[in-house]
Amino acid sequence: MTAVLEVKDLHAAVDGKEILKGVNLTIRQGEVHALMGPNGSGKSTLGYVIAGHPHYEVLEGDILFNGESILDLSPDERAKLGIFLAFQYPVAIPGVSFANFLRAAVSSVRGYRDRIREEMERTGQFKEVGSELIPMREFRKELMDTMDRFNVDRSFARRYLNDGFSGGEKKRGEVLQMAMLKPKIAILDESDSGLDIDALRVVADGINKLVADGMGALLITHYQRILNYVKPDQVSVFYNGQVVLTGGPEVAEMLEEKGYGWIEEHLEELQSEKIAS
Amino acid sequence: MTTKTMIKQTISVAAVKAISDRYDEPEWLRQARLAAWENFVAMPWPTYKEETWRRTRLTGFHLEDFELPQTEVATFDDRQHLPEDLREALDKIDSAGALILQDGQVVYYEFDDSLARKGVIFTDIRSAIRTHEELIKVHLAALTPADENKFAALHYALWINGAFLFMPKHLTVDKPFQVLVLQSAGVANFHHTLLVGEENSEAVIVEDFIGSRQGMSDSVSEVFTKQAARMHYLRLQNLDESAWNFSTQRASAGRDALYRQLQASWGSKLSKVWIDLELEEPGGHGELLGLYFPQDHQHIDHHTNQNHRVPRCTSDLLFKGALDDHARSVYQGLIRVWPGAQKTDAYQKNDNLILSDHARADSIPGLEIEADDVRCTHGATSAKVPEEYIFYLMARGLSRRTAVRMIVQGFFEEVLNRVPVPGVRDKLEAEIAHRVGIE
Numbered sequence: 001m002t003a004v005l006e007v008k009d010l011h012a013a014v015d016g017k018e019i020l021k022g023v024n025l026t027i028r029q030g031e032v033h034a035l036m037g038p039n040g041s042g043k044s045t046l047g048y049v050i051a052g053h054p055h056y057e058v059l060e061g062d063i064l065f066n067g068e069s070i071l072d073l074s075p076d077e078r079a080k081l082g083i084f085l086a087f088q089y090p091v092a093i094p095g096v097s098f099a100n101f102l103r104a105a106v107s108s109v110r111g112y113r114d115r116i117r118e119e120m121e122r123t124g125q126f127k128e129v130g131s132e133l134i135p136m137r138e139f140r141k142e143l144m145d146t147m148d149r150f151n152v153d154r155s156f157a158r159r160y161l162n163d164g165f166s167g168g169e170k171k172r173g174e175v176l177q178m179a180m181l182k183p184k185i186a187i188l189d190e191s192d193s194g195l196d197i198d199a200l201r202v203v204a205d206g207i208n209k210l211v212a213d214g215m216g217a218l219l220i221t222h223y224q225r226i227l228n229y230v231k232p233d234q235v236s237v238f239y240n241g242q243v244v245l246t247g248g249p250e251v252a253e254m255l256e257e258k259g260y261g262w263i264e265e266h267l268e269e270l271q272s273e274k275i276a277s
Numbered sequence: 278m279t280t281k282t283m284i285k286q287t288i289s290v291a292a293v294k295a296i297s298d299r300y301d302e303p304e305w306l307r308q309a310r311l312a313a314w315e316n317f318v319a320m321p322w323p324t325y326k327e328e329t330w331r332r333t334r335l336t337g338f339h340l341e342d343f344e345l346p347q348t349e350v351a352t353f354d355d356r357q358h359l360p361e362d363l364r365e366a367l368d369k370i371d372s373a374g375a376l377i378l379q380d381g382q383v384v385y386y387e388f389d390d391s392l393a394r395k396g397v398i399f400t401d402i403r404s405a406i407r408t409h410e411e412l413i414k415v416h417l418a419a420l421t422p423a424d425e426n427k428f429a430a431l432h433y434a435l436w437i438n439g440a441f442l443f444m445p446k447h448l449t450v451d452k453p454f455q456v457l458v459l460q461s462a463g464v465a466n467f468h469h470t471l472l473v474g475e476e477n478s479e480a481v482i483v484e485d486f487i488g489s490r491q492g493m494s495d496s497v498s499e500v501f502t503k504q505a506a507r508m509h510y511l512r513l514q515n516l517d518e519s520a521w522n523f524s525t526q527r528a529s530a531g532r533d534a535l536y537r538q539l540q541a542s543w544g545s546k547l548s549k550v551w552i553d554l555e556l557e558e559p560g561g562h563g564e565l566l567g568l569y570f571p572q573d574h575q576h577i578d579h580h581t582n583q584n585h586r587v588p589r590c591t592s593d594l595l596f597k598g599a600l601d602d603h604a605r606s607v608y609q610g611l612i613r614v615w616p617g618a619q620k621t622d623a624y625q626k627n628d629n630l631i632l633s634d635h636a637r638a639d640s641i642p643g644l645e646i647e648a649d650d651v652r653c654t655h656g657a658t659s660a661k662v663p664e665e666y667i668f669y670l671m672a673r674g675l676s677r678r679t680a681v682r683m684i685v686q687g688f689f690e691e692v693l694n695r696v697p698v699p700g701v702r703d704k705l706e707a708e709i710a711h712r713v714g715i716e
Contacts, residue, residue, distance in 0.1 A: 051672045054664070079674035091669045095687025101670070104683065109674035160687070177673060 003029040003066055003082060003184035003216065005050070010061035012049045018059065019045045021241035029184050029216040032207075032230055034252060036221055037238030038260040043220045044088055046238075047189040051085035052078050065185075080109055082184030086174040086191050092162040098173070099143065099157040102180055107133040109181050143180065150206045152176045168199035175206035178215075185216045192226035204229030224256040239263050244270045288340050288465065290314055293434045300403065300437075305414060313423035313433030320427040332607040332639050333549055333578040338521055343465035343493045345435065346380030353385045366457060370483060370700035373452035374399040379459040380466055381437030396445035399454055402469055405441040412443060416473055420499040421527045426551070428523040432467045432497045439469030444478035444506070453481035453511075453698050458496075460489035460516070470498035474506035474534075481509040483701055486544075489520035494545075500528035502536040504558070509537045511701050515708075516544035518575060527553040530561030530590070539696060542569040542577050543708055553582040556590035566692050567596030568705065570712045571604035571636075578607040583623055585614045585651075591622040597692050598629050599685050600636035601712075609641045612655060616647040625655040630662060630688050632681070682713045 005027045012020040019042045027033045037043050049056045050063055052075035062069050065081055073081070093101075107113055116132040133139075147154050152172050162170050171191055178186055191203055207230050211217055219230060227235075227249070235251040236243045244263060245251060255263075263270070293314045297307040323330040353359050356367060359377075363385070367375050374388040376399070383401050392399070398409060406413050423433035440456040460466040466489065472482055486494060494516055502508040508528070516522055522545035530536045542548050554563040569577045583592040598606050608627040629638035640657035662684050670680035689709055696702045 051668075053668055074677070075668060075671035076674050076676050076680075079672055085672050087669065087672075091663070091665050093666055093669070093684060093687055095690030096683050101673070101683060104675055104679060105670075105673040108676070108679070160690075181673065 001066070004064075005083065005185045005216070005218075006064040007046070007050070008062045008064065010046075010049065010063065011059040012045065013057050013059055014045065014055055019056075019241055020049065022061065023241070023243055025218075025236060025243055027185050027216050027218045030211065030214050031233040032211055032217045032219055034219045034221060034227060034232035034235045035238050035243075036224070036235060036252060036255055039222060041238050042241045043238050044189050047085050047187045047218075047220060050078075050083065050187055051075055076108065079181070079183075080111075084178055084181060084183035084186040086171075086178060086186060086188045088190040088193065090162045090170045090174055092160070092165065094160050094163045096161045097157070098159055098161055099140075101161050102143065102177060103133055103136075103139050105177070106139065106180055110134065146179045147176065150176055150179050150209070151202045167194040168196065171195060171199065171203050172206075175203055179206065179210060182213075183215060185218070186210070187218045187220065189220045190222065191219070192221055192223065200226065201229065224252050227252050237263055239267065288343070288345065288431075288435065292345055296435065296437060303406070303410060306406070309418065309423070310434050313430050316424045317427060317430035317434055320424075320430060323427065329551075329580050329609065333547070333576065335547075338547075340465075342463075342491075344463055346382075346437065346461065346464050346466065348461075350379040350382045350384055352383065356385070356387065359385060363457065366485065367455060369704060370455055370698060371452055372455040372483075373450050375455045375457075376401060376440055377457040377459065378438055378440070378468070380461050380464055381439075381468070383438070384459070392450060395448055397448065397450065398441065398443035400441055402439040402441045402471060403437070409443070412473070413441070413471070416471055416499065416501060417469075418499075420501065420529055420555070421497050421525055425525055428495050428549075429497055429525040432469070432495045432525070435465070436467035436469045436497075439471060440482075440484065442472045442480060442482055444474045444480045444508075446475045447477045449479040450481075453483045453701075456482065456484040458484060458486045460487070460492055460494060460520075462488070462490040463492050464489070465493040465495065468494065468496040470496070470500075472498075472500040472508060472510060474500075474502050474508040476503050477505040479507040481511070481698060483511045483513070483698060485513045485515060486522075487515050488517060489522075490517040491519050492517070493521045493523075495523045496525075498524070498526040498528075500536065500538075502528060502530045502534040502561075504531040505533045506531065507535040507537075509697055511539045511541075511696070511698065513541045513701070513704065514544055514548065518544055518546055518573065520545045522548040522550070524548070524550040526551060527555060528563070529555040529557050530563050532558035533560035534558075535562050535564075537564040537566075537697070539566040539568070539692075539701075540579070541705055541708070542567070542579070543712070545575065545577070547576045547578075549578045549580075551580045551582075553584065554592060555584050555586065556592060557586055559587050559589040561587075561590045563590075563592040564695075565592070565594040565596075566695060567594075567598075568689060568692055569596075569598040569606055570600070570709060571598070571606055572601045572712060574603050576605045576607075579609070581608075581610040581625075583610070583612045583625065585612070585618045585621040585623060587615075588618055589620045590618070592624070594625040595692060595695075596627045597689055598627075598638065599632055599688060599713075600629065600638055601632040603633070603635045605636070606638045607641075608639070608657070609643070610655070611643045611645060612653050614646040614648050614651050614653065618648045619650040621648060621651040621653065623651070623653045627657045628688070629657075629659040630685060631659060632662065632685070678714065682710070685713045686710070
């Protein structure tokens with residue numbers, strides 16, 4: 001079954017201030033949906049709300065994953081369904097090694113933890129510590145293979161999570177996590193920002209490989225630049241907390257040519273068209 | 278049926294004399310005990326007016342609640358015959374020697390003969406008084422005197438035994454020496470640690486403090502790190518959480534010497550721990566590491582001094598603690614640079630991670646500098662687990678509990694990866710995992 005994430009008339013606020021003002025959007029597995037918009041339009045907020053950030057309050061509307069609402073699910077439950085948020089600014093967590101963290105995350109998302117817990121409840125016998133994790137040898141091999149395939153240096157495994165990482169390394173790290181966790185739908189929040197051309201190629205290449213493997217991506221970006229490397233199936237324009245225009249790749253080209261100012265000037269037309277359609 | 282009446286021996290000058298009589302102690306030691314007792318009597322009980330006691334109250338502490346150790350303990354000749362928990366504790370570390378004391382009596386002892394032939398002395402202090410009286414006489418109370426504080430005075434009046442290590446010149450022993458200090462319920466125990474590293478020697482000592490339910494531990498340690506020697510002292514305080522714990526510790530570093538200490542304060546109801554580093558000759562380097570993770574109503578207080586008395590010494594202190602429930606911690610530290618101690622390079626850092634709204638960490642770092650060509654840095658932090666960290670990990674599929682556990686374990690990593698003995702590191706990790714609650 002092809003997974004579908006649908007955002008329906010979503011209104012959300014942070015600290016009492018409404019940021020999302022009726023967002024409608026659909027992301028399908030295997031497709032790239034680019035979401036473009038000026039700074040401060042609420043694009044990142046949309047990513048956080050889909051991932052379940054507790055700081056944001058949903059006022060109205062719904063988010064459906066395969067037709068079922070995920071609004072009541074915690075962030076980890078959403079991750080287990082196959083939803084992934086690649087952060088614009090991944091936090092650095094000192095002392096937690098990339099490999100240990102990723103092993104715990106992979107084990108959780110693939111259900112090792114839940115299976116062990118069920119087994120312990122069924123049999124009444126405790127399992128040794130560590131049995132809730134994917135076997136070390138299996139994990140290491142998969143991690144090394146994935147690092148090679150996605151052009152991430154093997155030294156990442158031993159380093160502390162994003163600690164002392166350059167901007168480019170952080171973004172590669174997000175792609176590596178995505179490649180290991182194999183989400184059905186990924187929201188990539190400005191995964192292209194702050195990258196030089198080489199790092200951009202690595203990140204874009206990673207996204208393309210995962211989409212080819214069947215991942216659906218919501219590519220949140222300010223610039224058209226990454227779309228030279230990752231071809232979108234759909235492009236939506238985000239403005240002032242709403243999607244104001246959705247179309248094919250030609251929308252991105254038009255934006256590149258006319259700029260966000262054009263959207264502002266034609267806002268009323270676009271909105272009435274949307275209502276008409 | 279016979280009924281045996283136990284006469285409870287309480288803390289008094291009679292008890293002090295009785296210890297000297299029981300062990301037929303040499304005159305100098307007898308006199309030292311009595312002098313210490315006089316110190317103890319003369320010194321007032323601490324009040325909050327003293328800076329070191331401002332944040333730690335002894336409410337509910339009564340000396341008369343504790344007995345002095347009386348009963349004989351079971352002894353073992355063979356490691357295999359030890360109770361399982363003790364055997365396991367020893368087996369975790371591949372050691373050069375092991376000593377288990379209970380309430381000051383030797384329960385078990387093993388030591389590599391080849392090291393003894395090279396001049397290493399590793400034994401309990403009581404035995405060392407018989408075999409090497411001069412060495413004990415020279416070093417005992419030479420670093421930490423009996424008038425240091427009221428608890429040190431009490432210690433020197435009533436101590437029965439402790440651990441003694443003497444490292445001869447130019448010898449390195451890679452494997453650690455291991456000491457288990459067991460304390461019976463309700464007992465006041467006065468463990469003494471005396472470690473002497475002669476010129477250019479190197480040794481690692483691991484000491485575990487265990488037990489003391491409803492009891493009191495009043496320990497003193499003295500570590501001499503002589504010229505170019507390297508002493509690594511790891512103290513793991515795993516006392517019962519109903520125990521009162523007082524500890525006065527001091528180490529000296531000679532010319533170009535390295536002294537490294539870890540204090541892990543897990544147990545006790547209340548701990549008051551003084552740790553002093555004396556940099557006495559140029560080129561000395563000292564590292565003080567600390568870990569604590571109080572829960573429930575535990576109260577853990579560390580008071581450190583980095584004393585730079587001479588030029589060109591370096592010291593580096595890092596104490597990290599997590600606090601849960603209603604726990605409290607106090608960290609008070611001073612870097613003191615004496616006049617003329619130029620080219621001093623000293624660092625002091627205390628970080629606290631607060632896991633509960635009811636927990637509280639007080640941190641008072643300090644500098645007192647009387648030289649003008651020095652580099653001294655200090656800092657303290659106290660913060661809750663950042664919600665952004667938790668969200669990031671949860672967005673990767675970890676439950677909130679697992680996320681917090683990883684962050685807490687990561688927080689301690691900065692200290693753990695400086696612990697030189699893998700077996701000790703494993704034990705510390707296990708204790709942290711236990712405290713943070715494995716899912």
